Amino acid sequence: xxEVLDPPAVRRWSRRCADALGRARAEIDALNVFPxxxxxxxxxxxLTVLSAAEALDGLPGDxxxxxxxQALAQxxxxxxxGNSGVIVSQAIRGLAEVLGRADGCGADLRxxxxxxxxxxxxxxxxxxxxxxLTVLSAxxxxVRHASxxxxxxxxxxxxxxxxxxxxxxxxxDVLARNHVVDAGGAGLVIILxxxxxxxxxxxxxxxxxxxxxxxxxxxxxxxxKTREATPGYEVMYLLDASEEAVGRLRSELDALGxxxxxxxxxxxxxVHVHVDDAGAAxxxxxxxxxxxxxxxxxxxxxxxxxxxxxxxxxxxxxDGLAALFRRAGxxxxxxxxxxxxxxxxVLAAIRExxxxxxxxxxxxxxxxxxxxxxxxxxxxxxxxxxxxxxxxVQGLAALAVHDPxxxxxxxxxxxxxxxxxxxxGHVWVADREAVTSAGLxxxxxxxxxxxxxxxxxxADLADVAVRVADRMMSSSSELVTLVxxxxxxxxxxxxxxxxxxxxRPDVEVVVYEGGQGGYPLLIGVE
Numbered sequence: 061x062x063e064v065l066d067p068p069a070v071r072r073w074s075r076r077c078a079d080a081l082g083r084a085r086a087e088i089d090a091l092n093v094f095p096x097x098x099x100x101x102x103x104x105x106x107l108t109v110l111s112a113a114e115a116l117d118g119l120p121g122d123x124x125x126x127x128x129x130q131a132l133a134q135x136x137x138x139x140x141x142g143n144s145g146v147i148v149s150q151a152i153r154g155l156a157e158v159l160g161r162a163d164g165c166g167a168d169l170r171x172x173x174x175x176x177x178x179x180x181x182x183x184x185x186x187x188x189x190x191x192x193l194t195v196l197s198a199x200x201x202x203v204r205h206a207s208x209x210x211x212x213x214x215x216x217x218x219x220x221x222x223x224x225x226x227x228x229x230x231x232x233d234v235l236a237r238n239h240v241v242d243a244g245g246a247g248l249v250i251i252l253x254x255x256x257x258x259x260x261x262x263x264x265x266x267x268x269x270x271x272x273x274x275x276x277x278x279x280x281x282x283x284x285k286t287r288e289a290t291p292g293y294e295v296m297y298l299l300d301a302s303e304e305a306v307g308r309l310r311s312e313l314d315a316l317g318x319x320x321x322x323x324x325x326x327x328x329x330x331v332h333v334h335v336d337d338a339g340a341a342x343x344x345x346x347x348x349x350x351x352x353x354x355x356x357x358x359x360x361x362x363x364x365x366x367x368x369x370x371x372x373x374x375x376x377x378x379d380g381l382a383a384l385f386r387r388a389g390x391x392x393x394x395x396x397x398x399x400x401x402x403x404x405x406v407l408a409a410i411r412e413x414x415x416x417x418x419x420x421x422x423x424x425x426x427x428x429x430x431x432x433x434x435x436x437x438x439x440x441x442x443x444x445x446x447x448x449x450x451x452x453v454q455g456l457a458a459l460a461v462h463d464p465x466x467x468x469x470x471x472x473x474x475x476x477x478x479x480x481x482x483x484x485g486h487v488w489v490a491d492r493e494a495v496t497s498a499g500l501x502x503x504x505x506x507x508x509x510x511x512x513x514x515x516x517x518x519a520d521l522a523d524v525a526v527r528v529a530d531r532m533m534s535s536s537s538e539l540v541t542l543v544x545x546x547x548x549x550x551x552x553x554x555x556x557x558x559x560x561x562x563x564r565p566d567v568e569v570v571v572y573e574g575g576q577g578g579y580p581l582l583i584g585v586e
Contacts, residue, residue, distance in 0.1 A: 061210075061211045061259065061260050061261060062210060062211070062258070062259045062260075062261070063165065063210060064163050064164040064165050064210065065159060065164035065168075065169065065210065065259065066125070066164060067123060067124065067125055067128040069164075069258055069259070070116070070128050070129065070132065070159075071113075071116050071128070072258050073254060073255050073258040074109070074112055074113040074116055074132055075113045075116075076254040076257065076258060076263075077109045077112075077113065077250070077251050077254045077255075078106065078109045078110040078112075078113040080250050080253075080254050080267050081102070081105050081106040081109055081110075081247060081250055081251075082106050082110070083267075084102060084246075084247075084250055084267060084269050085102040085103050085105075085106045086102060087102065087246075087269035088101055088102025088105065088243050088246050088247055088269055089101060089102040089103055089243070090102075091240045091241060091242070091243040091246055091269070091270070092243040093234050093235065093238050093240060093243075094188075094190075094191070094232060094234050094235065094242065094243075095143055095188075095318070095319045095334065100142060101142060101143075101144050101243035101244055101247065102243065102246075102247065103141075103142075104141035104142030104143075104144060104145040105141075105142075105144055105145055105148060105244070105247035107139060107141045107145065108136055108139050108140045108141055108142075108145035108146075108148055108149055109136070109148070109251065110139065111135045111136060111138060111139020111140075112132050112133075112135040112136035112139065112149075112152060113132075113135070114135060114139075114561075114565065115131045115132060115134060115135025115136075115138075115565055115566070116128065116131055116132055116135070117561060117565065118131075118561055118562060118565025119131055119565075125159070125160055125161075125162075125164065126160045126161060128160075129155070129156035129159055129160035130156060130160060131565075132152060132156060133149075133152050133153040133155075133156035134566070135565075135566075136148070136149035136152045136153070137149050137153065137323065137324055137328065137330050138298065138330075138566060139568075140323070140330050140332075141296070142294075142296075142332070143244070143319050143321060143332055144192055144243065144244030144247060146183070146296075146321045146323055146330055146332045147180050147183065147184065147192055147193065147244065147321055147323070148180075148192065148244070148247065148248065148251070149323055149330065150176075150179050150180045150183045150321075150323035150324075151176040151177070151179065151180045151196060151248075152176070153176075153179060153323065153324075153325075154172065154175040154176030154177070154178065154179035154180065155172045155173070155175070155176050157172075157175055157179075158171050158172035158175050159172045164210070165208060165210055166206065166207060166208040166209045166210040166211075166212060166213040167208045169203070169210060169213045169214065169217075170203045170204065170206060170213055173196075173199055173200045173203055173213075173217060174200040174204070176196060176200070177193075177196040177197045177199065177200040178200075179323075180192075180193060180196055181193050181196070181197065183321050183322060183323045184320070184321050185310060185313075185314050185320035185321070185322075186314075186318070186320070188232065189231050189232065190227075190228040190229075190230075190231030190232025190235060190242060191228065191232065191242050191244060191245065192242060192244035192245045192247070192248050194224060194227075194228060194231060194242075194245070195221055195224040195225055195228070195242070195245040195248050195249070196248065198220055198221070198223075198224035198227075199217045199220050199221050199224065199252065202216055202217065202220035203216050203217050203220070210259055211256075211259050211260050214252075214255050214256040214259040214260065215256050215259075215260065217252050217255070217256065218249070218252045218253045218255070218256040221245075221248060221249045221252045221253075222249050222253075224245070225241050225242065225245045225246060225248075225249050225270070226241060226270070228241050228242040228245050229241050240270070241270045246269055246270065249267070250267045250269075253267055254267075292335070292336045292338075292358065292359060292465075293334070293335055293336070293337075293338040293341075293356055293357065293358055293359060294319075294332070294333075294334050294355075294356070294357040294359055295331075295332075295333050295334075295335055295338050295341040295342065295354075295355070295356050296330070296331065296332050296333075296353075296354070296355045296357075297330075297331055297342070297345060297351040297352065297353060297354040297355065298328065298329070298330055298331075298351070298352050298353045299324075299328070299329045299330075299331050299345055299348065299349050299350065299351050299352075300327060300328060300329075300349045300350040300352070301327070301329060301348045301349025301350070302327070302349070303325070305348040305349055306322060306329055306348065306349075308348065309322070309331070309344055309345065309347075309348040310322055312344045313331070313333045313335075313341060313344060316333070316335045316336075316337065316340055316341055316344070317333050317334050317335030317336065317341065318333075318334050319332065319333060319334040320332070320333045320334075321333075331345065331351075334359065338356045338466075339466075339470065342354060342356075352536070352538060353538055353539075354461075356461075356463060358463070358465060369414035369415045369416070370413075370414045370415070370416040370417070370464045370468065370471075371389075371390070371391055371412075371413025371414040371416075371417055371418075371464075372388075372389065372390040372391070372413065372417070372418045372419075372420065372459060372462055373390060373391050373392075373393060373406065373409045373410055373413050373417060373418070373419045373420065373430075374388075374390040374391070374392055374393070374419075374420045374422060374455050374459065375392075375393045375394075375395055375401055375406070375419075375420065375421050375422050375423065375426045375430065375455075376392050376393070376394060376395070376422065376452065376455075377394070377395050377396065377397045377423070377452075377576050377577070378397075378545075378574045378575040378576030378577065379575040380543070380544075380572065380573040380574040380575030380576070381452050381543065381572075381574045381575065381576055382394055384456065384543075384572055384574070385420075385455070385456075385459065388456070388459040388460070388462075389459070389462070390413075390420070390459060391409045391412050391413045392409070393405050393406050393409045395423070395426060397576065397577040397578045397579075398425075398578065399425075400423075400425045400426050400428070400429045401426055401429055402429075403429050403432055403433050403436075406419070406429055406430055406433035407433040407436055407437060410433060410434065410437045410442065410444060411437065411440075411442070415441075415442055415443060416442075416443045416444075416468045417437070417442060417443070417444045417445070418444075418445050418446075418447060418458075418462070418471070418472060418475060419433070419434060419444060419445070419446045419447065420447055420449045420454075420455035420458055420459070420479075421446065421447075421448075421449055421450075421455075422449045422450070422451060422452045422454065422455040423450065423451070423452075424450050424512070427446070427448065427450075430446045431446050434446050443468060445468075445472045447472070447475060447476050447479055448476075448479075449479050450484065450512060451482075451484035451486075451582065451584070452543060452574065452576070452582055453482055453484050453541050453543065453582055453583065453584025454479040454480075454482045454484055454584065455479070456541060456543075456572075456584065457478045457479055457481075457482040457541075457584060457586055458475035458476070458478050458479040459475070460478065461474045461475055461477075461478045462474075462475055478586070481586055482584050482585065482586045483510070483511055483532045483584070483585045483586075484511060484512075484582070484583070484584055485508065485509055485510045485511065485515075485528045485529075485531075485532050485582075485583040485584075485585075486509050486528075486579045486581060486582045486583060487506060487507065487508050487509070487521060487524050487525045487528060487552060487579070487580055487581050487583075488506075488507055488509070488578055488579050488580065489504065489505070489506055489507070489521070489580070490502065490503055490504065490505045490506075490507055491503055496514035496517070497513050497514050497515075498514045498515055498516050498517050499517060501514075501517050505517050505518070505519070506518045506519060506520065506521050506523075506524040507524070508524045508525070508527060508528040508531075509528070510528060510531050510532055515528065515531055516528070516531075521552050521580060521581075522551070522552045522554075522555035522556075523555075524552075525552035525553070525555060525556050525580075525581050525583070526552075526555050526556055526559045528583060529556045529559065529560065529583055529585070530559075530563075532583060532585040533564065533567075533585060534585075537564070537567055537585050537586070538567060538568065538586055539567065539568045539569075539570070539584075539585070539586040540556075540560060540567055540568070540569045540570070540583065540584070540585050540586075541570050541572070541582075541583070541584035541585075541586075542556055542557065542569065542570070542571045542572070542581060542582070542583060542584075543571075543572045543573075543574035543576070543581070543582035543583075543584075544571065544572070544573050544574055544575075544580070544581060545574060545575070545576050545577065545578070545579050545580040545581060545582075552580060552581045553571050553581055556569075556581070556583070557569050557571065
């Protein structure tokens with residue numbers, strides 16, 4: 061049994077939390093009926109804690125207490141998803157505030173749990189009992205008179221969390237009607253049970269998640285009952301702003317919607333709110349500071365006026381890229397590598413997509429064809445906008461923010477902004493001698509291209525890929541997208557991912573199989 065919660069134990073706990081929440085994700089999702097029955101609390105908590113755990117992976121093995129807890133709290137803040145994820149990230153920040161400056165004994169853990177409950181509750185504009193906040197408060201109270209033994213404090217915290225979770229059904233009407241416990245509280249139980257296991261070194265393979273009443277489908281039933289009362293959008297963003305500006309923002313967002321949670325500090329905040337007017341929630345953030353990583357999710361709440369049929373056309377080279385664009389909802393036009401698509405194919409895709417259409421050429425050579433097809437479609441009465449996307453990664457970034465429920469012009473602006481803030485690069489192997497902006501290249505040389513220009517020449521595919529990624533990164537970079545080509549024995553995407561995990565653990569990296577010919581790796585940086 062551990063006597064203190066030292067940095068190696070914190071690492072083990074964070075990884076065990078992420079693994080346990082990953083296994084319980086679907087079961088917790090099934091409990092999710094409050095504040096919005098969108099069935100994603102388990103997923104959101106898993107992603108939040110996974111982000112915290114991965115932040116520790118980038119630290120050196122000898123990192124001290126303060127640095128370890130700071131990284132854990134920062135990782136949770138940056139990766140927080142959904143209402144419960146944001147609240148849990150603030151609870152982790154409370155733990156870090158105490159344990160980052162203490163030995164980590166039982167008395168320290170008692171104080172840390174009290175601080176976590178206090179900070180989490182303060183972050184919620186209108187706290188509701190019967191939620192994860194109630195479970196946290198019950199835990200803090202239960203350990204208040206415990207001994208200074210770390211194992212006893214951790215065990216009492218886990219046991220009280222499960223008892224408090226069972227009580228949530230009686231404390232919140234929507235939980236009682238659907239015969240479930242609070243989903244966020246269920247996730248917190250797993251987090252505290254994982255802590256007790258790490259401290260006592262008594263591990264369990266499975267954490268029990270209370271199942272909904274037999275024969276019921278709580279998320280679907282609750283969704284129908286609350287459809288009229290639910291705001292239309294969940295809006296989340298990170299915000300660079302002063303504490304004073306966030307105080308004003310809190311009042312403005314409270315007037316716009318509900319489920320408002322703002323967590324963070326030291327100039328960086330994570331904001332979560334449910335609103336009918338997503339644009340207004342973002343506008344007040346712009347007035348307060350610099351919002352980024354903006355996510356707008358339609359909650360399927362109040363019925364809105366039907367929008368005109370709208371779609372997106374994406375031009376793609378490679379089966380994998382085509383599949384990616386299709387999964388994102390686009391009508392895809394295939395083109396051969398190095399060639400423009402037929403005008404007739406692009407025009408047919410525009411007609412298929414709808415009355416209001418955004419076209420993503422994703423290649424400089426395809427842009428002229430897309431513009432010509434759009435002109436013909438406009439003569440037929442369609443509304444078409446061609447975005448100047450020069451690379452597939454820019455098209456993927458644009459599609460990620462596409463919202464068919466937004467006004468068409470606003471949607472075009474948002475997509476263009478996302479594409480414009482995405483730097484693009486790739487690596488490829490020269491097949492002939494040529495003079496480039498980086499010097500003379502010969503057959504077999506590996507070329508690194510950044511924003512359309514050859515930036516460097518090397519001999520190793522993985523090395524050049526890493527150097528290209530480094531050139532594209534900046535202090536404000538948040539997301540790196542890697543798209544693998546049809547043939548890439550050197551696996552440059554793995555080298556880039558491992559490199560960024562070491563030097564930029566704050567950046568999210570996603571890898572897609574693109575299947576494009578000619579380019580072993582495409583790189584996008586947002």
